[in-house]
Amino acid sequence: MMKSVKSFREKCYNLLKKVPSGxxxxxxxxxxxxGTRAYRAxxxxxxxxxxxxxxxxxxxxxxxxxxxxFALGIKKKIEMLQKEGIKIRENKIINxxxxxxxxxxxxxxxx
DNA sequence: CGCAGTCTAGCAC
DNA sequence: GTGCTAGACTGCG
Numbered sequence: 001m002m003k004s005v006k007s008f009r010e011k012c013y014n015l016l017k018k019v020p021s022g023x024x025x026x027x028x029x030x031x032x033x034x035g036t037r038a039y040r041a042x043x044x045x046x047x048x049x050x051x052x053x054x055x056x057x058x059x060x061x062x063x064x065x066x067x068x069x070f071a072l073g074i075k076k077k078i079e080m081l082q083k084e085g086i087k088i089r090e091n092k093i094i095n096x097x098x099x100x101x102x103x104x105x106x107x108x109x110x111x
Numbered sequence: 112c113g114c115a116g117t118c119t120a121g122c123a124c
Numbered sequence: 125g126t127g128c129t130a131g132a133c134t135g136c137g
Contacts, residue, residue: 008119027133031118038118039133045119047132062133069132077132 008034009045013055015103016046022085023101024093026063033103047071059084065096 011034019025027039034042046057049071058077062068067088070077078088087094 036118037116040131041118043132048120071132
């Protein structure tokens with residue numbers, strides 16, 4: 001069905017780009033911000049992430065506080081996050097709640 | 112701990 | 125062009 005649906009993915013990347021350094025977000029937050037429940041679709045879009053350096057897909061983690069996955073490898077994702085100031089133990093974020101970033105502001109302020 | 116739900120992208124026919 | 129499968133998740137039992 002030739003779905004010219006670039007809105008979903010584009011929005012995903014757009015939201016992700018709004019995530020500041022030293023902060024992380026969850027797939028749910030993105031899906032929720034997009035107004036959908038396709039957490040997996042978000043991860044899928046990020047896996048194919050055409051905006052690799054443009055979109056910090058490594059700043060996206062699971063809602064459980066785990067890293068989740070990464071096209072280049074979980075370890076790489078962790079190292080990148082740690083460099084940004086995020087503390088990670090094994091495959092889980094320590095200050096997850098503290099490093100977690102929400103798209104609330106963009107929904108209210110719509111910057 | 113395991114199953115079901117939800118959406119998009121890619122491959123096959 | 126249409127249909128089916130897979131995938132970086134989440135919530136409930």
